[in-house]
Amino acid sequence: MWSQSEPIYRIATQSTAKAWRNRLARYRLVGTHCASCGMDHFPGRHVCPKCHKRDLEPKEFPRTGTVVCTAVDHSPLMGHGEEVPKPLAVIKLSEDGPFVITDIVDCDVEQLKEGLEVELVFRKWRRETNGNYMYGYKFRPISTRG
Numbered sequence: 172m173w174s175q176s177e178p179i180y181r182i183a184t185q186s187t188a189k190a191w192r193n194r195l196a197r198y199r200l201v202g203t204h205c206a207s208c209g210m211d212h213f214p215g216r217h218v219c220p221k222c223h224k225r226d227l228e229p230k231e232f233p234r235t236g237t238v239v240c241t242a243v244d245h246s247p248l249m250g251h252g253e254e255v256p257k258p259l260a261v262i263k264l265s266e267d268g269p270f271v272i273t274d275i276v277d278c279d280v281e282q283l284k285e286g287l288e289v290e291l292v293f294r295k296w297r298r299e300t301n302g303n304y305m306y307g308y309k310f311r312p313i314s315t316r317g
């Protein structure tokens with residue numbers, strides 16, 4: 172898929188500083204929890220969209236969830252992988268966690284449907300402007316474990 176000799180297109184990369192700042196969200200699903208109204212946010216926020224308070228604390232969310240909405244990308248953006256069709260989904264994280272839009276991997280398009288139980292896996296996302304590969308969460312069906 173990707174190789175050392177592949178050119179690094181500036182339009183397809185994320186700045187290294189931004190990649191560093193959002194590493195906890197990408198690696199461990201860390202978002203924010205509002206101490207005032209109890210709302211969870213992913214990705215994390217600086218101001219709560221519900222009560223507009225700023226007393227937010229970091230919160231790590233569960234690594235499993237349920238598919239609530241599906242989509243299939245037949246022409247992914249440059250730098251986001253060349254394998255098509257590419258299944259995407261909105262998932263509801265377990266324990267009443269927030270919704271997350273994510274790539275679904277190790278899954279046929281026919282297998283992807285609402286109600287599918289999924290778990291977090293750590294995969295390559297795309298490249299940073301310095302050429303490093305950026306890694307982060309994707310989800311796969313729990314039944315394909317092993």
Ligand SMILES: [Zn+2]
Pocket residue numbers: 205206207208209210219220221222223224
């Ligand atoms: Zn709030």
